[in-house]
Amino acid sequence: MGAPTTPAATGTPPRPIPGVPPAHRALTRPRRRLVAAAAALVALAAVGAGSLLDLRTPAPKPADAPADEFSAGRAYQDVQVIAARPHVAGSPANEQVRAHLEQQLRGLGLETEVQDTVAPEAGQLSGAAGGATVARVRNVVARLPGTDSTGRVFLVSHYDSVQTGPGGNDDAAGTSTILEVARALTTGPRPRNDIVFVLTDAEEACLCGAAAFAASHPLAADGGVVLNLEARGSTGPVIMFETSRNNAKLVDIFGRAAPHPVGTSFAVEIYRALPNDTDFTAFLDEKFVGLNSAYIDGGAIYHTPLDTPAAMDRGSLQQHGDNALGLAREFGGTDLTDLRSGHDATYFPVPGGLVRYPGWLTVPLALLAVALVAALGWLTRRSGRTSTGRLAAGFALALVPIVAAPVAAQLLWLAITTIRPGYAELLDPYRPIWYRLAVLALATAIVFTWYALTRRRIGPAALAVGGLAWLAVLGVLLAVAVPGGAYLTTVPALAGALGGLVALRTRQTGPWPVVAVTAAAAVGVVILLPTVVLLFPALGMAMGGVAALVAVLLGLVALPVVDLLHPQAGGQRGLLALRARRLAVLPAGAAAVAAVVLAGVGLGVDRFDAAHPAPTHLMYAMDAGTGQARWLSHESDPQPWTDGYVDGVTDVGDDFPGLGDGELRAGPAQSANLPAPKLEVVADATAGGERTLRLRLTPQRAARLATLHVDTSTATVLRADVAGRSVPVEPRAGKWGFGLVFHAPPAEGVEVTLTVRPIAGQVALRAMDASDGLDALPGFRPRPPAVGVVGSHSSEMLAVARTYPL
Numbered sequence: 001m002g003a004p005t006t007p008a009a010t011g012t013p014p015r016p017i018p019g020v021p022p023a024h025r026a027l028t029r030p031r032r033r034l035v036a037a038a039a040a041l042v043a044l045a046a047v048g049a050g051s052l053l054d055l056r057t058p059a060p061k062p063a064d065a066p067a068d069e070f071s072a073g074r075a076y077q078d079v080q081v082i083a084a085r086p087h088v089a090g091s092p093a094n095e096q097v098r099a100h101l102e103q104q105l106r107g108l109g110l111e112t113e114v115q116d117t118v119a120p121e122a123g124q125l126s127g128a129a130g131g132a133t134v135a136r137v138r139n140v141v142a143r144l145p146g147t148d149s150t151g152r153v154f155l156v157s158h159y160d161s162v163q164t165g166p167g168g169n170d171d172a173a174g175t176s177t178i179l180e181v182a183r184a185l186t187t188g189p190r191p192r193n194d195i196v197f198v199l200t201d202a203e204e205a206c207l208c209g210a211a212a213f214a215a216s217h218p219l220a221a222d223g224g225v226v227l228n229l230e231a232r233g234s235t236g237p238v239i240m241f242e243t244s245r246n247n248a249k250l251v252d253i254f255g256r257a258a259p260h261p262v263g264t265s266f267a268v269e270i271y272r273a274l275p276n277d278t279d280f281t282a283f284l285d286e287k288f289v290g291l292n293s294a295y296i297d298g299g300a301i302y303h304t305p306l307d308t309p310a311a312m313d314r315g316s317l318q319q320h321g322d323n324a325l326g327l328a329r330e331f332g333g334t335d336l337t338d339l340r341s342g343h344d345a346t347y348f349p350v351p352g353g354l355v356r357y358p359g360w361l362t363v364p365l366a367l368l369a370v371a372l373v374a375a376l377g378w379l380t381r382r383s384g385r386t387s388t389g390r391l392a393a394g395f396a397l398a399l400v401p402i403v404a405a406p407v408a409a410q411l412l413w414l415a416i417t418t419i420r421p422g423y424a425e426l427l428d429p430y431r432p433i434w435y436r437l438a439v440l441a442l443a444t445a446i447v448f449t450w451y452a453l454t455r456r457r458i459g460p461a462a463l464a465v466g467g468l469a470w471l472a473v474l475g476v477l478l479a480v481a482v483p484g485g486a487y488l489t490t491v492p493a494l495a496g497a498l499g500g501l502v503a504l505r506t507r508q509t510g511p512w513p514v515v516a517v518t519a520a521a522a523v524g525v526v527i528l529l530p531t532v533v534l535l536f537p538a539l540g541m542a543m544g545g546v547a548a549l550v551a552v553l554l555g556l557v558a559l560p561v562v563d564l565l566h567p568q569a570g571g572q573r574g575l576l577a578l579r580a581r582r583l584a585v586l587p588a589g590a591a592a593v594a595a596v597v598l599a600g601v602g603l604g605v606d607r608f609d610a611a612h613p614a615p616t617h618l619m620y621a622m623d624a625g626t627g628q629a630r631w632l633s634h635e636s637d638p639q640p641w642t643d644g645y646v647d648g649v650t651d652v653g654d655d656f657p658g659l660g661d662g663e664l665r666a667g668p669a670q671s672a673n674l675p676a677p678k679l680e681v682v683a684d685a686t687a688g689g690e691r692t693l694r695l696r697l698t699p700q701r702a703a704r705l706a707t708l709h710v711d712t713s714t715a716t717v718l719r720a721d722v723a724g725r726s727v728p729v730e731p732r733a734g735k736w737g738f739g740l741v742f743h744a745p746p747a748e749g750v751e752v753t754l755t756v757r758p759i760a761g762q763v764a765l766r767a768m769d770a771s772d773g774l775d776a777l778p779g780f781r782p783r784p785p786a787v788g789v790v791g792s793h794s795s796e797m798l799a800v801a802r803t804y805p806l
Contacts, residue, residue, distance in 0.1 A: 036511070037564035040518040044561065047522045048529050054351040055237045055530060057295075057315030058260060058322060067187040070180055070321030072314045078104065078176035079309045079317070082159065083168040088704055088772070089135060089160045089202035089209075090744025097159055101140045101199050104179050108186045110142040110197070118723040119202075119212030122282035130658040130707050131739025132720070132727040135208035136746055137201040143219065144185055144195040151336030152194040152224035153328060154290075155181060156210065156279055158203030163704060163772040164795045165307040173295075173312065174229030175199055177320045184325055191332030196224075203279050204793065205705070205743035210279035214288070223287025225250075225331050225339065228280040229294070229320060233427075235313035236297025236537055238320050241267040242280055244289040248341035248358060254291060255347065255354035257330035258323040263293075264348045265359075265484030266531070267538070289339050293323065297537040299427030303791025304615070346487050350526055359483055366479040366490045369472040372497035377465045379504055385461040393458050394466030398556060401450045402470060405443040405552045406545030412442060413544055416599060421637050422608060425615040425790045428540045434602030435544070436536045441595035443548040447555035448588035451562060460563045467556030468496045474553075488531060488550070492557045495523035500560070517560035524557030613788025616642045617795050620669060620777055621656050624676035624802040629669040634792065638665055641787045645669075656801055657736035658707030658768040659794070670778040675700035676802035677769040679708075682751070684806075690718065691756050693763070693806065697742070698749030703769035704797075706745045708752060711764035712737030715756035722752050736766055745769075768801035 060072035081100050087093035098114070105112045121133040140159070157174025161167025178197050185195060196219050200209030214220050226244075240263030243250055247268070255261050280292040295316040301307045347356035377391050386394075416435065417423045429435060454463060475490030499520025503513040528550055535547040555562065565587055608614040616639045622629035631645040638646060646665035653661045683694035699706050710717050712731065717738040720727050731737045742750050756763060774780045774796055789795050 033564060033567075036514045037561070040514055040521075040561045040564055043518055044521055044525055044558065048525045050351045051526050051530050052533060054349065055262060055533065057235075057237055057313065057319045060314035060318040068184055070177075070184055070318065070325045072318040072321060074183070075176040075180040075317055075321060076309070076312070076314060078179050079168060079172045079312060082172040082175055083161070083166040083307075083309050086163055086166050087159075087161050088163045089137070089205050090704065094160055094201070098138060098140060098201075101159060101175070101179070105140065105142040105182060105197065108182055110144055110182065110186070112140070112142040115139040115141055115213060115217055117212050117216065118725055119208040119215070120725065120727065121206035121208055122211035122214075122277070130660055130741040131709065131732065132722075132730070133206045133208070133741045133743070134722050134725065134727060135202040135206050135743035136723075137209040137212050137744070139201055139209045139213050139217075140199040141213070141217065141219065142182065142197040144182070144190070144197075146193040146195070146332065147190050148192050149194045150192070152196050152219065152222070153331045153336070154196045154198050154220075154224055154226045154283075154288075155229070155324065155328060156198045156200065156226055156283075157229045158200045158209060158279055160201055160204055160209075162204045162303045162791070162793065163797075164789050164791060165301075165303055165305045166309075168307045168309040168312050169231040169234050170302065170307060171203070171230055172309065173231040173317055173320060177229050177317065177324055180321055181325045181328055185328060185332075191329065193332050193334070193336055195328060195332055200279055202743055206741075207277055207279055207282055208743065210282035214282045214285075220287070225336060226280065226283045226288050226290030227324060227327055227331075228278060228283075228290065228292045229324060230278050230292065231294050231316075232296045232299060232302055233537065234298030234301050234307070234311045235316055236295045237262045238293050238295045238316060238323060239263055239267060239534065240291050240293045242271045242278075242292035243268050243344075244284060246341045246343060247289075248343055248345040248356075249339050250289060250291060251345040251347050251354075251356055253330055253334065254327065255356055257326045259326050260319045260323055261354040262349050263354065264531070264534075265344065265346045266348070266482070266488060267534075268344075269482045269484035270538075291327070293320070295320065299537060299540065300430040300612070301791075302427055303793075305789055344484060346484060348487060348527060349530060362479045362483045362486045362490075365494065366472070366475040366486055369475050369490045369493040369497065372501070373465065373468045373472045373493060376468070376497045376500045376504075379501065380461050380465055383504060386459050386465070390458050390462040391465055394462030394464075395469050396466070397450070397454050397458060398463065398466040398470050401443075401447050401552045401555070402549065404450070405446045405548040408442055408446060409439045409545040409548035412438065412595070412599060413541055416603065419603060422614040422639060423541070424637065425617070425635065427791075428537060429602070429606045430612040431602070431606040432536065432541055434598050434605060435541050436547070438595045438598035438602060439541075439544045439548050440532070440551055441591050441598055443551040444555065445588050445591035445595055447552055448562070448591055449585065451559065452566075452585045452588055455563070455566060460559070460566075464496075464500065464559045464563070467559050468493050468500070471496070471553060471556060488527065489553060491527055492524035492553070495520040496557050503560070514564070521558040521561050524554050528554040528557070608786050610785035613783075613786050614639055614641075615788055615790035616783065617790045617792055618642060618645060618774065619659075619794055619797045619799065620672075620774055621652065621659065621799040621801070622669075622672060622674060623655060624674070624800050627671045629671045631667045631669045632659075633665040634794070635665060639787065641783060644781070653734050654736075656768060656799055657709045657734070657739055657766060658705075658741060658770070658801070659799065661734065672777050674798075674800050676800050677703070677706055677767045678749075679765065679767045679804045681806060689757060691715070691758050691763070693754045693756070695752045695754065695765075696749045697745070697752055697767060699745055699769040701769070701771060703745060703771050705741055705743045706750065706769040707739060707741045707767070709736035709739035709766040710754065710756070711735060711766070714760040715758050715763040717754060717756050719755040720753070723750055762805040765804045765806060766801060767804060768799055770797050770799040772796050772798065774798060
């Protein structure tokens with residue numbers, strides 16, 4: 001706090017400390033101050049390195065590892081089979097993958113079946129844009145019976161891929177992990193509880209496979225513990241990022257049983273607030289509890305043709321497997337009858353494990369932090385190190401870097417994307433490390449510049465207390481709004497306040513003030529540095545300002561250590577004071593230069609090429625009734641290759657409601673000889689002013705999905721059934737007020753029953769189907785090597801539609 005300095009607020013020369021020999025006065029000599037600064041920085045660097053090393057993935061185990069262990073080498077052999085090519089739900093390639101999974105599970109002696117059914121969506125994915133969504137799914141389900149079961153443990157992953165890539169990571173990683181965990185579990189003693197392996201279909205389309213299993217499979221009737229395995233990238237630590245509600249007991253088991261427990265309650269809070277879904281979403285009801293895990297770095301290849309087995313970090317695969325196997329064994333031997341707590345836990349990783357405490361402590365700890373920081377400010381003023389006015393100024397001025405750093409980070413990324421617009425279509429650059437370091441250097445430059453400009457006038461003690469006060473205030477706000485994230489500021493504020501109080505009590509006798517504030521800063525490093533590192537891949541560079549904010553908070557915790565880099569406050573006059581101010585801005589200048597250099601290196605190193613292509617999005621849509629066709633793209637600022645197909649902006653909602661609402665880039669295209677889906681009337685009856693149409697919608701080509709929409713100016717839809725299942729009738733804006741989307745339609749077609757109240761003489765319906773691949777279309781020019789496909793559920797889509805008046 002002001003402990004490493006003499007009274008700075010008065011601007012007077014430092015007073016001697018009564019009873020302490022001059023040779024023993026800490027930091028009163030420049031040389032000793034530099035030694036203290038070096039020692040503190042080395043200590044913090046060591047703590048930071050330890051925290052980051054703890055996030056490393058384990059070394060992958062070879063294929064000849066012991067039978068009762070998880071081997072990434074063995075699992076990778078399944079990855080190569082599963083992700084040999086794209087295998088979207090309903091495709092022949094997906095059937096081959098399913099056959100492999102059945103063979104592997106049955107070969108282990110497990111009770112194995114295929115759940116073949118039609119199911120509605122779970123969550124709100126891209127398919128929901130066109131209306132109510134269903135799919136034909138074929139889940140692979142296997143069971144390892146327990147010896148004295150108290151419930152069931154479900155290991156879940158999806159085996160389908162997107163149409164644009166083979167899914168080497170998403171989710172061949174999770175699927176192969178489950179196969180290898182199943183093998184390891186069958187080689188040892190049987191667990192107490194049933195273990196059920198659920199490999200779901202149509203996750204990418206609509207989460208329909210998981211929804212079908214959770215809602216209608218007999219093994220799911222009584223609920224249980226769900227461990228969902230995912231990947232949204234190609235590397236990085238496996239993060240447990242989502243839990244069911246009231247998770248304290250689950251988190252305790254995770255921290256105890258997972259060999260590499262990486263997860264934070266902050267991530268759970270953020271994910272719950274985002275409009276994102278995985279198969280885990282289908283299990284979030286009163287019957288199930290569970291954990292959702294994924295590795296997320298390397299997001300540039302997500303859902304693209306680059307998501308191949310070769311792109312996988314086998315260390316991430318090993319961590320997935322180690323944790324899944326450890327948790328399966330722990331839950332497999334635990335009494336599962338009561339795993340719900342009355343609260344969520346607060347938790348975060350530290351070197352060697354996972355710190356966790358009850359969520360009900362969040363508010364009391366936040367209030368305690370405020371009280372301790374207030375006490376520190378009072379004692380600092382009472383000791384003569386500052387004044388009330390300067391404490392207020394320190395608090396107000398500490399807001400400057402908190403605001404400036406995130407804004408500067410966003411402006412930096414805006415400048416970079418202006419130079420390299422293709423980044424706007426990626427979750428993250430292919431090689432993001434340089435840009436991440438640039439953001440951290442920029443945040444450092446802002447903190448150092450702010451401190452150098454305000455330190456002499458306000459004083460180090462007031463600025464340090466002001467910084468801690470903001471952390472304490474943010475802790476209270478988070479405790480109310482985002483309880484699982486309150487630890488990010490509350491715990492460092494508590495540590496900083498305690499460190500400052502100890503420093504004040506030692507009254508600069510020996511090295512203890514420096515030890516106290518360095519220890520407090522180390523707590524901030526342990527908590528905030530891993531958070532910064534994990535936030536970058538979680539949110540992408542487009543939200544790098546969030547990581548910059550957390551980096552600034554870390555800087556505020558470490559202000560007393562930062563102060564050691566400056567001459568001792570008080571007593572400088574004339575040329576000495578000018579020299580001190582110049583020396584003070586050197587770290588800020590160095591950090592600013594580093595930010596510019598690192599951003600420049602990023603632009604120079606991360607160029608688009610054949611191995612790292614520029615992402616582009618293109619679709620083809622044709623009206624079979626009129627013969628008119630067009631190219632469509634979601635790119636707001638089209639790449640040069642895309643620009644050769646599209647020009648103006650159009651809304652395709654009236655012509656192709658199955659593509660959803662919203663404006664797209666469009667351009668004229670040649671008409672292709674492609675048939676529209678066939679719509680047949682199986683039965684037509686009218687009674688009591690209601691007309692019931694039983695229809696069969698049959699694609700005339702290999703289609704990934706089919707859609708059917710009703711013109712609500714001709715009829716009002718009252719009820720709807722698809723393949724014997726009722727679907728919600730939720731009116732949509734626009735001409736086609738009711739719609740449904742069917743993924744993986746069977747070759748024999750889909751039966752749809754609509755009960756409507758006619759408005760006009762004829763009921764108008766719009767049918768569409770969509771396949772993938774543009775290469776055979778007239779006028780299509782293949783992409784050059786440095787031009788790639790963006791990871792999107794509509795990339796490369798070929799849609800054909802037609803209106804049927806009935």
